[in-house]
Amino acid sequence: MIALDQVTKRYGDTVSLDSLSLHIKEGEFFGLLGPNGAGKTTLIRIISALTVPTSGRVLVAGEPVNRNNTKFKSQIGLVPQHNNLEPELTVVENLQLHGMLYGIPKKESAGRIKELLDFTRLTDKADTQVGKLSGGMKRKLLIARALMHKPAILLLDEPTVGLDVSSRRKVWDLIKGLHKRGITIVLTTHYLEEAEALCTKIGLLKKGRLLMSGSLDELKNMVGPVVVEQFYNDKTVLYFYKDQKEALKAASSMGEGITVRQSRLEDIFVKLTEEKSE
Amino acid sequence: MSGFLAVLWREYLFFKRRFWTITTSSMVAPLLYLITFGWGLGRSVNLSGVDYINFLVPGIVALSTMNTSFNAIATPLSIARLYDKTLEEYMVAPITILSFAAGKIVAGAMRGIYAALIIITISFIFGARLEINVLFLALMFLNCLVFSSLGFLVALKIKSHPDMARFNNFVITPMIFICGTFFSLDRVPEIMRHVINVLPLTPASQGLRAVALGGEIPLWAPAVQIAYLLLFTGWGLYVCNRVE
Numbered sequence A: 001m002i003a004l005d006q007v008t009k010r011y012g013d014t015v016s017l018d019s020l021s022l023h024i025k026e027g028e029f030f031g032l033l034g035p036n037g038a039g040k041t042t043l044i045r046i047i048s049a050l051t052v053p054t055s056g057r058v059l060v061a062g063e064p065v066n067r068n069n070t071k072f073k074s075q076i077g078l079v080p081q082h083n084n085l086e087p088e089l090t091v092v093e094n095l096q097l098h099g100m101l102y103g104i105p106k107k108e109s110a111g112r113i114k115e116l117l118d119f120t121r122l123t124d125k126a127d128t129q130v131g132k133l134s135g136g137m138k139r140k141l142l143i144a145r146a147l148m149h150k151p152a153i154l155l156l157d158e159p160t161v162g163l164d165v166s167s168r169r170k171v172w173d174l175i176k177g178l179h180k181r182g183i184t185i186v187l188t189t190h191y192l193e194e195a196e197a198l199c200t201k202i203g204l205l206k207k208g209r210l211l212m213s214g215s216l217d218e219l220k221n222m223v224g225p226v227v228v229e230q231f232y233n234d235k236t237v238l239y240f241y242k243d244q245k246e247a248l249k250a251a252s253s254m255g256e257g258i259t260v261r262q263s264r265l266e267d268i269f270v271k272l273t274e275e276k277s278e
Numbered sequence B: 001m002s003g004f005l006a007v008l009w010r011e012y013l014f015f016k017r018r019f020w021t022i023t024t025s026s027m028v029a030p031l032l033y034l035i036t037f038g039w040g041l042g043r044s045v046n047l048s049g050v051d052y053i054n055f056l057v058p059g060i061v062a063l064s065t066m067n068t069s070f071n072a073i074a075t076p077l078s079i080a081r082l083y084d085k086t087l088e089e090y091m092v093a094p095i096t097i098l099s100f101a102a103g104k105i106v107a108g109a110m111r112g113i114y115a116a117l118i119i120i121t122i123s124f125i126f127g128a129r130l131e132i133n134v135l136f137l138a139l140m141f142l143n144c145l146v147f148s149s150l151g152f153l154v155a156l157k158i159k160s161h162p163d164m165a166r167f168n169n170f171v172i173t174p175m176i177f178i179c180g181t182f183f184s185l186d187r188v189p190e191i192m193r194h195v196i197n198v199l200p201l202t203p204a205s206q207g208l209r210a211v212a213l214g215g216e217i218p219l220w221a222p223a224v225q226i227a228y229l230l231l232f233t234g235w236g237l238y239v240c241n242r243v244e
């Protein structure tokens, strides 16, 4: 569904993406996990033709990504990291504008708007100017807007940053519901628990490179599903093993401050990001 | 086409919402010019057999359509690009860059036309007697398109808001004074005149005046305007295909 081949993006001396290749299949819920500045937004923007890569090839639904290729664009719904709603227009007007831009007939658009306002629980804000909405409401409206034209692919760039815990859960539920209906989703986040809770596949991104990608179990197996954690000399060190038996054996010779447990995404993340940055 | 209409619709919403602000602010500058130059110099000054006010009004129409069309696009579009980021919504939408640009440029031109209608009405109240015909309207519309396409280009090129103020200061405002809007270019040294003649505002001021005073349309005027329109639009499209 989405194929990136050796994609590089440079801004002057900064390399935001470093010959990155990535394939995302139809129906997948792909989580791009990485710290701030890893290149997540750059990647999302390249997939949606907002940023032109310095080199490399990008295909979406078999179509080359290009700002004038309207065929691929109508398949994509984008929830950007930063709100880009028209602040002076009302909630409904923002959605109507989107409907027009995507060539949705007026009647159908009105029906969709009603449905989506209901889905995102924004119905009573329909005629409020967007500038006056709370952060959580703007997020939900951004998601509603991205769904207006029933995209096959939904790109979500850090959709829950800056939300309180309960709004975050609501947005999660929204997104989970969408995945269940078969939409291909790419979500970026720097929250490990978010990737763990939602995604069927996870890619770890750092400094513009994809360190590893696969399902959570695959990732765990790659580094070792059992971890021995030792607090030693005021530092926590992690050792990975391929099963419980090996881990216990190793732990028995280590001495004090030891915990043996299943590895978590967090451990993998710490291990990978520390390793590869040397 | 759906992109073009969507952009126009959005501009129409803004126009409707700010109707009174737009209307009153379109009146301020031309009223000042008419009062200071029109009444001040008024009928006492006679330029080659023409009452000064009749000489002046086409110039005011030219400069006001320039200012209005330019600023109707340049300022909001640069804000949409640099601050509100709303430009992104149009860049990801399944519309061509051409339909987006056309929507913005035509919308800016319409704002210029609206301002011009106000000015022409006011100037008739002030006692101007002018020939407003199809040619006059066509030249005026061309001028609007030239400057809204310039506004489109500049909005996509600048790096920050102060750049826009600078562009207005160093490019737009000087043209108000040197492009033959208030005074005849007859006494300007010939070399200077050639330079001034190919500035984007001059064909409007000279062409509009010629037509309004019942003369022949100087053909170089629309030719220069069309050249600028193509240049600014083409360049704007090129930039818009790459802008981030």
Ligand SMILES: Nc1ncnc2c1ncn2[C@@H]1O[C@H](COP(=O)(O)OP(=O)(O)O)[C@@H](O)[C@H]1O
Residues within 6 Å of the ligand: A011, A014, A015, A016, A034, A035, A036, A037, A038, A039, A040, A041, A042, A043, B244
């Ligand atoms: N428009 C830009 N100009 C210059 N550098 C940029 C630009 N956009 C992103 N970068 C740089 O690219 C890197 C990746 O940024 P980004 O994709 O926003 O990361 P993330 O979304 O993972 O936080 C950062 O080092 C950032 O400074």
Ligand SMILES: [Mg+2]
Residues within 6 Å of the ligand: A040, A041, A042, A081, A157, A158
């Ligand atoms: Mg980001």
